[in-house]
Amino acid sequence: MAHFRSLLLLALFTFSGVAVEATGPGDNGFVGLRDNYYRNSCKDAEKLIKKAVQAELAKNLKHAAGVLRMHFHDCFVEGCDGSVLLDGPGTEKTSHLAGFEVIDAAKAAVEAVCPGVVSCADILAYAARDSTVELNGTGWAVQGGRKDCTVSLASRAEAELPPPMFEVSQLIDSFARRGLSARQMVVLSGAQTVGVGFCDKFVSRLYDFNSTFFTDPSIDPAYATELKNICPQHSFNTSIEVFMDVITPTSAGVFEANYYKTLQEHKGLLTSDQSLFDDSRTRAVVTSLLNNRRFQKEFGKAMRAMGAVGVKTVGQIRTKCSAVNE
Ligand code: HEM
Structure with a gap:
């Protein structure tokens, strides 16, 4: 029955001339x-x-x-x-x-x-x-x-939001629950080529990491020293900013594929970033996205898929975005 319904919807949209581009599970069938x-x-x-x-x-x-x-x-x-x-x-x-x-x-x-x-x-x-x-x-x-x-x-x-200490399995699960693939997860993470993060989100990687390592061994040692200088020990400081992408450290960032290069150089800021390169399931995707043209193209498609997650057919058109209509 459900199968029949989706076929019917597909037919309806084909005949009405509406372009429904299937770019991934999230972009898949939200016909509105x-x-x-x-x-x-x-x-x-x-x-x-x-x-x-x-x-x-x-x-x-x-x-x-x-x-x-x-x-x-x-x-x-x-x-x-x-x-x-x-x-x-x-x-x-x-x-x-x-x-x-x-x-x-x-x-x-x-x-x-x-x-x-x-x-x-x-x-x-x-x-x-x-x-x-x-x-x-x-x-x-x-x-x-x-x-x-x-x-x-x-x-x-x-x-609902994946925290910065998530590793690949948890990230894959979190995105899969929204109909997004593991590849789309890696592609969308590339957004973090721009902007900043605060010390509290990664300080646990620098100090008292676990019973074997004081500092997360997946961080490049020189980069770890740099981060320690910026974020003092045990400080869960929420005001000191660090560039998400250390290769193009401008205050706003540049939107390109350098994020993946930072991962290859073990300079990913968060566990959720670095684990994408360290885990064999996602490493090849990271490597393929070093190509900026491919990254830009796949990013757009993945954003269309993300932009279709849980969209509502009933609701308001708010007059002011910060408040519900009377
Ligand atoms: C994969 C799971 C993700 C995790 C765990 C994560 C986590 C974080 C964290 C902790 C920060 C730093 C914010 C702070 O310190 O207050 C951050 C920044 C940022 N994230 Fe993510 N994020 C993820 C995916 C994404 C996605 C999918 C996008 C967009 C498509 C995105 C876009 C950004 C941007 C642009 C910044 C910089 C924000 C700014 O400078 O204001 N992130 N993320």
């Missing part, structure tokens, strides 16, 4: 998403969002990484539904995220032209793509059609 979604309802939406993102990032380019990360958090916690943008006590926003002003500015720009049409979850998906382009990425076509939710809970974020 499409390219050029606002073509008729708000034809300049993508242009307006891009312009607003560019203007905001001209003030602070570091927010580009923040917006990209925010889209990941949004999609991994109860699906891509704008939950990460809601204000209030105990919402997901309380976790360490940056760049909300970029989304607010983009929302204001589209609301001024077509009020109540473009969802915040979609704006975040477009803005994440536009942010990587501002950091020299090649970009990808973003699908629209997500509805906004009315609930956001920090406790859900804590339960």
